[in-house]
Amino acid sequence: MLISDGFPNQRMLVLPRPRVRDYLQNAGSAQLVVTDCGYFPRAKHHGQVRKAPIGQLVVLVCVEGRGWCETRAGRFDVSASEAVILPPGEPHSYGADHDDPWTLWWYHVTGSDVDTFARVAGLSSQKPVRPVRNIYHVVSLMTEVVAWMERDSTTPSLLAAAGAAWHALTLFAAERQGAADSADIIEQAADYIRTNLAEQLTVAELAAMSSLSGSHFGALFKRHIGSPVVQYQTMLRMAKARELLDTTQSPVATIAREVGYPDSFYFARQFKKIHGVPPRDYRNQHKG
Incomplete structure (x- = not known):
């Protein structure tokens, strides 16, 4: 049925x-x-x-x-x-x-x-x-x-x-008919990650969208972009988080959600792991 x-x-x-x-x-x-x-x-x-x-x-x-x-x-x-x-x-x-x-x-x-x-x-x-x-x-x-x-x-x-x-x-x-080459596919995937930072994307989902196995997609992505999918996604999210911390007065929890981390405590731990300081301390640093 x-x-x-x-x-x-x-x-x-x-x-x-x-x-x-x-x-x-x-x-x-x-x-x-x-x-x-x-x-x-x-x-x-x-x-x-x-x-x-x-x-x-x-x-x-x-x-x-x-x-x-x-x-x-x-x-x-x-x-x-x-x-x-x-x-x-x-x-x-x-x-x-x-x-x-x-x-x-x-x-x-x-x-x-x-x-x-x-x-x-x-x-x-x-x-x-x-x-x-x-x-x-x-x-x-x-x-x-x-x-x-x-x-x-x-x-x-x-x-x-x-x-x-x-x-x-x-x-x-x-759209042109025929399959895209691997560079096109990976660039499209990277662009999709960039424009959907708040989405909870997985390698398996990204691979399925391009009709590739997860392992093959992951290997192609690392070869063309220079880093694994998850690492690339984290890099983009943290760059956006820094921008929001520097240019807005939004609470850390709000920024965490905007860059794909529903759990603000987990976001803070990830941020500190990469930047050496928690988000609030980073915001209070003198820059420029």
Whole structure:
């Protein structure tokens, strides 16, 4: 039996339909709106069967595991670093693999420009699955969509979510086909780490997004960047922490959370290990 949601640690937002209608009635925002979005980790038994078409374009990005989708053109397998794009107005179904369920970022969009864009960009049900060359960039945009939708349903937040969703759609339309080389993959991964310092990223998750084993990804990362993944992440987090300590009056606990350490005591220990002094003492030092 397929289930549509309810997975441990999931994130999911559904915009009330009256708010969707109000938003689309405004000339400045009628082009596109995110109606639903979310993140489903290791979504066992996840799936949808839509015999009656819906009015939204559906985007699913698989970052780990496997799944499938089905349109009038047939059944298609889905793997990590692949996206499923299902245009509005057509029946479809999709689901997670039974043995290796997918981890998904996803959203639905509608608006006056969606049908035209999908047609011009070749986003059709005949070829609903396509490789995502820069998976880290796309996932950053998907994360941004969900974050804006989680913030509130005011027009500025919905406009920001729509902008990120539109950007992702243009990447699906414009990306070169074929696999990226190892230098590209690692540079994309490093950029993803840099722009998501507060996320609790693991080597296994980063590797899965690029369809590599953890050991192979780790070796490539160290070769191209010059340090292991965790050490690189820690270096970036501590650099950002120093910047915040020097330029803001934010409490140490707040800074710790902003750079990916929910436990401020652990952050302080890590900071002292690298800098020789606790964060508060570092802030009080004369610099410059």
